[in-house]
Each structure stands twice: as C-alpha cells, then as structure tokens.
Amino acid sequence: MVNMLQPQKPIKPEEILEIIVRRRWLIVLSLCFFLTLGVGLTLKAPKSYQASTLILVQQQSVPSEYVRSVVTSSINQRINTISQQILSRSNLEKIIDQFGLYADRPDMYLEDKILEMRKRVNVKIEQARHGTESFSIRFSGSDPQRVMRIANTLASYFMDENLKVREAQAVGTSEFLDFELEKTRQRLEELEKKLSEYRAQHLGGLPDELETNLRTLDRLQQQMVDKHVILREAKTSLALVESRINEIETRARQPIQEGSGTPETGMRDVVTENQEKLRQARQEYDRLLTVYTPRHPDVKRLAKTIENLEQLVAKENDPDAENTDLPLKPLVPPPEDPRLKRLKSERDQLKGEIRSLTMALDDIEKKMVTYQKRVEETPRREMELQSLNRDYANIRDIYNSLLNRKLEAELSVNMEKKQKGEQFRILDSAKLPEKPVSPDVKKYFFLSMAAGLGLAAGIIFLLEFFDSSLRRDEQIEEELKLSILATIPELQTSNATTRKWVEVAAFALCSLYAAAFFAFFAVLYVKGLDRTLTAIKTMLHI
Amino acid sequence: MGKLFDALEKARQDHRVQEDEVPVHTVKTGEIPANDRQILPKTVHPSMVTLLKPHSLEAEQFRILKNNILFPEKGDPPRSIMITSPSPSEGKSFVAANLAVSIAKSIDEYVLLMDCDLRSPTLHTLFSFPEGPGLSDHLARAMPLPEMLKKTFINKLTLLPAGSIPQNPSELLSSEQMRTLLYEVKSRYRDRYVIIDTPPPNLTSETNAIARVVDGIVIVVRYGKTTRKQVENLIDIYGRKKILGVIKNFSKKPVLSRYPYSHYGNTS
Numbered sequence: 001m002v003n004m005l006q007p008q009k010p011i012k013p014e015e016i017l018e019i020i021v022r023r024r025w026l027i028v029l030s031l032c033f034f035l036t037l038g039v040g041l042t043l044k045a046p047k048s049y050q051a052s053t054l055i056l057v058q059q060q061s062v063p064s065e066y067v068r069s070v071v072t073s074s075i076n077q078r079i080n081t082i083s084q085q086i087l088s089r090s091n092l093e094k095i096i097d098q099f100g101l102y103a104d105r106p107d108m109y110l111e112d113k114i115l116e117m118r119k120r121v122n123v124k125i126e127q128a129r130h131g132t133e134s135f136s137i138r139f140s141g142s143d144p145q146r147v148m149r150i151a152n153t154l155a156s157y158f159m160d161e162n163l164k165v166r167e168a169q170a171v172g173t174s175e176f177l178d179f180e181l182e183k184t185r186q187r188l189e190e191l192e193k194k195l196s197e198y199r200a201q202h203l204g205g206l207p208d209e210l211e212t213n214l215r216t217l218d219r220l221q222q223q224m225v226d227k228h229v230i231l232r233e234a235k236t237s238l239a240l241v242e243s244r245i246n247e248i249e250t251r252a253r254q255p256i257q258e259g260s261g262t263p264e265t266g267m268r269d270v271v272t273e274n275q276e277k278l279r280q281a282r283q284e285y286d287r288l289l290t291v292y293t294p295r296h297p298d299v300k301r302l303a304k305t306i307e308n309l310e311q312l313v314a315k316e317n318d319p320d321a322e323n324t325d326l327p328l329k330p331l332v333p334p335p336e337d338p339r340l341k342r343l344k345s346e347r348d349q350l351k352g353e354i355r356s357l358t359m360a361l362d363d364i365e366k367k368m369v370t371y372q373k374r375v376e377e378t379p380r381r382e383m384e385l386q387s388l389n390r391d392y393a394n395i396r397d398i399y400n401s402l403l404n405r406k407l408e409a410e411l412s413v414n415m416e417k418k419q420k421g422e423q424f425r426i427l428d429s430a431k432l433p434e435k436p437v438s439p440d441v442k443k444y445f446f447l448s449m450a451a452g453l454g455l456a457a458g459i460i461f462l463l464e465f466f467d468s469s470l471r472r473d474e475q476i477e478e479e480l481k482l483s484i485l486a487t488i489p490e491l492q493t494s495n496a497t498t499r500k501w502v503e504v505a506a507f508a509l510c511s512l513y514a515a516a517f518f519a520f521f522a523v524l525y526v527k528g529l530d531r532t533l534t535a536i537k538t539m540l541h542i
Numbered sequence: 543m544g545k546l547f548d549a550l551e552k553a554r555q556d557h558r559v560q561e562d563e564v565p566v567h568t569v570k571t572g573e574i575p576a577n578d579r580q581i582l583p584k585t586v587h588p589s590m591v592t593l594l595k596p597h598s599l600e601a602e603q604f605r606i607l608k609n610n611i612l613f614p615e616k617g618d619p620p621r622s623i624m625i626t627s628p629s630p631s632e633g634k635s636f637v638a639a640n641l642a643v644s645i646a647k648s649i650d651e652y653v654l655l656m657d658c659d660l661r662s663p664t665l666h667t668l669f670s671f672p673e674g675p676g677l678s679d680h681l682a683r684a685m686p687l688p689e690m691l692k693k694t695f696i697n698k699l700t701l702l703p704a705g706s707i708p709q710n711p712s713e714l715l716s717s718e719q720m721r722t723l724l725y726e727v728k729s730r731y732r733d734r735y736v737i738i739d740t741p742p743p744n745l746t747s748e749t750n751a752i753a754r755v756v757d758g759i760v761i762v763v764r765y766g767k768t769t770r771k772q773v774e775n776l777i778d779i780y781g782r783k784k785i786l787g788v789i790k791n792f793s794k795k796p797v798l799s800r801y802p803y804s805h806y807g808n809t810s
Binding site: 022469470471473480483484486487488493 | 591606767786
C-alpha cells in the first residue's frame with residue numbers, strides 16, 4: 001500500500017520467481033479446481049455435431065466477352081437472398097417435418113423450433129481467392145446422421161433456388177426488353193409514317209430540291225425574256241401589216257372619190273408611199289444585219305418584205321397602160337385584192353401568235369410565282385424536316401440499342417437454360433461428422449487453464465499489492481533506513497521438517513492431480529472427445 | 543577454571559532436578575560439541591541454537607549480531623539492549639536468549655538477561671528453568687533481587703525470569719521501582735550487558751517505559767509477517783537514535799541462490 005505513493009521499482013525476475021514459489025499453493029489449487037471444472041463441463045456438456053457442405057461458385061463457361069450475363073447481382077447478394085429463402089419459415093417447416101426434428105419435444109412451439117433451426121443453419125462465405133468464390137452451408141445438431149442429411153438437403157435446395165433465381169432473372173430481363181422493344185417499334189413506325197407524309201405533302205418544296213427550283217426559275221426567266229422579244233417583234237409586224245391593210249383599203253376607196261378629180265395625183269402619192277416604205281425597210285434590214293446574221297428569222301422576213309416592196313415599186317413604175325386602167329376599175333366594186341387577203345391572213349396569223357405568246361407569258365409568270373414561293377419557303381421546310389428527322393433518328397437509335405440488348409438477353413437466357421452460366425457446384429458434400437463441434441475441447445481446455453492461472457495471478461497480484469510485510473533487505477535498509485544486524489533463517493526443528501515434508505508431499509499430490517487432469521484434457525483435445533470416451537469404456541470393460 | 547567448573551557443576555545439578563518436570567523437545571544429539579554436551583541439560587529448548595548447534599548458520603548469525611552490537615561503527619557499545627518486535631511471536635525471546643548466550647560466550651563479557659514480558663514469559667523455558675519467583679515478584683512484593691537471579695549453565699550469563707504472572711503488568715513495569723531497578727542494574731556492573739526481552743509494544747504499553755531507560759533497541763522483524771507500517775510506528779515511538787537495527791527472523795533463503803545459508807567449514 002505504501003509503495004503506491006512512491007515510484008515503483010522495477011520488479012526483478014528472481015522476485016517474481018520468489019512470489020511464485022511462495023504462492024505455489026494458490027496456483028496449484030486454482031489450477032486443480034479449474035481443470036476439474038473444465039473436464040467435468042467438457043464431459044457433461046451436450047454434444048453437438050456439425051456437417052458442412054462446401055459449394056463452389058463456378059464462373060460462366062461461355063466467356064463473358066461473348067455473352068454478357070444479365071444476372072449481374074453480386075454473389076454475396078444472391079447468397080443472402082437465397083439464404084433468406086432457405087431460412088424462411090415455410091422451408092424450415094418442411095425440413096422439420098421431413099426429418100422429424102424436435103419429435104421428442106412435443107411441448108415446443110413451432111415458432112421456437114423455427115427460431116432454433118435458424119440458429120443452427122449457417123451460411124458462410126469462404127474468403128474469395130483470385131476471384132473464385134465459395135461458400136459453405138453448415139448445420140449443427142446432436143445426431144450426426146441427421147445433421148449430415150439435413151446439410152445435404154439444404155445445399156441441394158440452395159442450388160435449385162439459385163438456378164431458379166438466375167433463370168427467372170434472365171427471363172424477366174428478356175421479357176421486359178421484348179415489351180420495350182415493341183413499344184419503341186410502334187413509335188418508330190409512327191414517326192416514319194409522319195415523315196413520309198410530310199415529304200409527300202411538301203414535294204417540290206423540300207430543301208434538297210432547292211437547287212432544281214432555282215435552276216427552273218432561271219430558265220423560266222430566260223424564257224420570259226425571249227418570249228417578250230418575240231412578242232414585241234410580232235406586235236411590230238402586226239402594226240406594219242395593219243398599216244399596210246389600212247393603206248390598201250384607203251387606196252381602194254380613194255379612186256371612187258377622186259375619179260372626178262385627178263387620178264394621177266393619187267397614183268403619184270401611192271408610188272411615193274411604197275418607195276418610202278421600201279426605203280424604211282431597207283434601213284431596218286441594214287440595222288438588223290448589224291445585230292443578227294442574215295439567217296435570223298427576223299432578217300429573213302424583213303428581206304422578204306423588202307422583196308415584196310421592191311416588186312410593188314417596180315410595178316408602180318411600169319408603163320402607164322396599166323395605170324390608166326386603174327382609174328377605170330373603181331367604178332365597179334373592186335374584187336378582193338389578193339395582196340390584201342394575204343396581208344389579212346398574215347395579220348390574223350400575227351394576232352394568233354401574239355395571243356399565244358401572251359398566254360405563254362402568263363403561264364410562265366404563274367409558274368415563276370409558284371417556284372418563287374417554294375424557294376422562299378425552303379428554310380421553314382428545312383427546319384420542320386430537321387426536327388422530324390431528329391425525332392426519327394433518336395427513336396431509331398433507341399430501337400437499335402434495345403434490339404441489341406434484346407439479342408444479348410436472349411443469348412443469356414439460352415445460356416442460363418443450358419446451364420452454361422455461373423453456377424454452384426458442390427465441392428464437398430456433407431459427410432458424417434465424427435468429431436463434435438461442441439463442447440469445444442480446445443476452448444474448454446484453454447479457458448480452464450486461463451481461468452486457473454488467471455485467478456491465481458489475480459489473487460497473487462492483489463495479495464502482493466496489499467502485502468507490505470518486510471521480506472527483502474532493501475525494504476529495511478533503503479525504505480526504513482535501518483541497518484540489518486543479522487538474518488536468522490527458520491529453525492530446522494524436526495517438527496518443522498516433518499511439516500515441510502508433509503507439505504511437499506501434499507503439494508506433489510496436488511501437482512500430480514493437476515498434471516493428470518491437464519494430461520487428460522490434452523488427450524481429449526488431441527484425440528477427440530468421442531474416441532477418448534470409447535477407448536476408456538472399452539478399457540474399463542476389459 | 544575451577545570456579546567456572548564449580549558453577550557449571552552446580553547449575554547442572556540444579557537442572558537435573560527438574561528434568562522430568564518440564565517436557566521439552568528433545569534435541570538431536572551429535573550436533574552438540576563434545577565439551578558442551580556434558581554441561582547442557584537435555585531439556586534445553588531446541589531453539590537455543592547458540593547452545594545446541596554453535597557451528598550452525600543460525601549460531602553464526604547470532605555471532606554476527608553480537609559483533610554488530612559490541613563493536614558499533616561509532617561511539618561506545620550499548621550496555622543495556624531492549625529486544626522488541628511489533629507483534630507477538632516474532633521471535634523476541636528467541637533472539638534475546640540467543641544473543642545473550644552469544645555475548646556471554648565471548649571472552650570477557652557478563653550478561654544479564656531480563657524477561658520483562660510479564661504477560662507470557664518464555665525465557666525461563668528456553669533455559670529449562672522451572673516457573674518460580676522473578677521480576678514481577680520483586681516489583682510487586684519487593685522480594686530481594688539476588689534470590690531471583692538464576693545462574694545458567696553458561697558462565698557469565700545470568701537470567702532474571704519474569705516470575706508469576708501479575709494482574710497489572712503494565713503498572714509494574716512503568717513503576718518507579720522498575721526504573722530504579724534498571725538504573726541499578728546498569729550502573730552497578732560496568733562490564734555487564736543487560737539484554738531485556740519485552741512484550742510486543744503494539745499490544746502493550748509497558749515497553750515504552752523500558753525503552754526510555756535502555757541504551758539501544760533491537761527490532762526483530764519476522765520475514766513475511768511484520769509490516770513496514772509496524773516498524774515505522776516503532777521508529778516513531780522510540781526515535782531512530784536508539785534503534786540499533788533490525789534482525790530479520792524466519793528468513794527464507796532466496797530461490798535462486800544458496801548463499802549465505804550454505805555451510806562453511808566443519809559444522810558437525
């Protein structure tokens with residue numbers, strides 16, 4: 001106690017040895033007690049056997065690069081799921097019925113039986129090495145035979161369940177993909193239809209026809225220009241023809257009015273007029289030749305006109321005989337002039353030409369308006385079409401990916417059906433347990449040894465801690481600062497000697513007892529409980 | 543030598559008378575030196591190692607004790623020495639008797655051994671004296687002291703037994719008479735050592751009175767029983783100055799070494 005307030009001196013080995021020797025009785029007695037207790041408990045404890053089935057988780061036999069499994073839940077998850085199923089009440093009930101468990105305990109409630117069963121079933125995942133995994137299903141109970149059979153039943157159930165779970169998972173995935181695929185296909189078709197309708201509706205105004213439209217527009221414009229030129233020419237010709245007709249008609253009427261007057265004057269006027277026309281036509285011809293070649297229709301026609309005019313002028317300049325006849329003629333209604341007739345037909349022809357030209361022009365204008373509109377609307381159409389196309393492309397992508405997955409899922413389902421996927425394989429089926437797991441002799445052995453030594457050590461520590469009696473010289477010389485005058489050993493009286501011998505004998509006996517129990521325990525531990533007991537029994541019978 | 547021989551002879555005759563009366567442990571013969579065997583009664587208590595086994599380790603330890611007391615490092619040797627220990631049965635009487643014998647066996651020291659433990663006197667049994675008048679009778683009834691002094695079979699060693707057990711040992715020992723006696727004993731014989739056996743001071747009060755008069759105090763400590771606290775209490779009561787030292791009694795030899803308990807020389 002006093003030492004507590006002072007710095008502890010390091011305890012020397014010989015001091016420990018001395019303490020052990022001094023307290024030897026305590027150690028030996030405590031050991032004796034606990035070893036006896038341990039052996040007694042080991043022998044008395046109910047024996048429990050455990051059978052274990054080791055199941056290997058086999059990787060799928062088709063490489064996962066080729067067929068990706070749709071069952072992606074981890075092995076731990078699956079084992080947990082399956083062990084929950086195995087530990088389910090209905091399943092345990094089945095096993096209890098099948099093996100007639102707890103038949104000797106009719107007073108026990110079913111719930112308690114199931115609870116106890118659950119405690120006795122143990123699914124343990126063995127430590128995985130290099131990706132390969134295995135787990136064991138253990139069952140413990142008092143009857144080794146039954147324990148073995150139940151462990152095997154549990155294992156086979158476990159494997160069946162796993163296959164079922166995997167297949168169901170694969171088929172489920174495949175079905176889901178089927179459904180999704182169908183849905184997407186319908187949408188895709190809808191969009192396709194919409195797109196083609198749109199295209200049909202806006203045919204010609206579609207963005208990819210823009211170039212053609214523009215080109216057509218150009219062509220129409222060119223045509224319009226050409227037609228305009230022809231129209232103008234036709235109109236000029238018409239005017240010419242009409243003026244000629246007018247002229248001829250006026251001339252035909254004049255001789256009647258001027259028969260009393262001076263017909264020569266009239267004659268002269270006509271000649272002058274034709275000459276004038278000829279001159280003008282020639283001028284025009286020269287001008288056209290500067291622009292066109294002589295083969296140009298206009299030039300040809302003008303040449304013809306000039307020729308006509310030249311003939312006309314030549315006729316007027318002929319001998320007067322004919323001219324003198326002329327003033328006679330108007331007295332009778334003049335027959336239709338063939339020249340006039342020709343001119344009139346020409347005029348009609350020209351008019352028809354002009355009409356058809358005007359109509360063609362109108363037509364072209366209308367067409368141009370249509371094309372113009374198409375070209376103007378092209379950006380809008382483009383945008384609409386783009387959005388439609390985008391939707392369509394999206395849906396098509398989705399459809400394609402679904403289709404791929406669906407194919408994969410079908411492969412996987414086939415793989416599961418043919419059991420080529422990851423599966424459980426029994427490595428070690430449960431065998432008849434020979435050695436009981438409980439009582440654990442090792443545990444009892446070490447516990448009783450530890451308890452014996454621990455209790456002794458604890459008591460010794462306490463005794464030494466509170467023991468302030470003087471033993472060592474240092475205590476007197478250093479702590480009390482008194483000199484030791486003499487050290488007198490215990491007297492060797494015959495009485496004391498006898499007592500000492502008795503003590504030695506008793507101690508030896510106790511040690512022997514402890515050693516015997518220790519040895520028995522060791523044999524139990526090494527040889528196993530059952531074998532030792534049978535060996536002892538046979539020995540006793542002999 | 544003639545005087546000594548006479549005294550021894552007388553003592554032997556005295557003790558033969560009581561041989562049958564006092565049952566004492568027999569002692570192994572053969573351990574007693576030839577010259578002593580003749581003068582020692584067979585009833586001497588076996589714990590008198592200095593007498594019975596003078597060459598034993600224990601006797602040697604008492605010689606060391608004697609030398610430590612007779613030849614102190616400084617100053618004069620204490621003439622009156624009180625032997626005490628905190629609790630009973632730690633070996634006070636044993637130490638006192640053997641120390642007395644050891645000193646008396648020296649060449650020229652006389653020793654008076656006083657048994658002041660009036661409650662359970664033991665010294666006379668160690669020397670195998672019968673119960674008779676002693677210190678208590680002297681203090682209580684003023685019986686003359688010389689009649690009570692016993693000459694032992696060791697020359698130069700005189701024993702003053704405790705006498706009959708009184709009703710009031712504490713008062714007797716604390717009395718003036720006792721003090722006078724101690725002074726007288728100390729002063730009368732200059733060459734004499736007085737060894738006083740006392741009752742345990744933890745239980746009794748009379749030791750204090752004696753302690754004040756004596757020159758030195760020797761504390762007997764029983765191995766593994768006497769606690770540090772008890773010894774510290776004694777130091778507080780008597781003061782360090784008077785305490786000569788400690789005797790470790792019932793000491794056990796260390797587990798790993800046989801020294802210093804091995805025999806040396808011819809001991810039989």
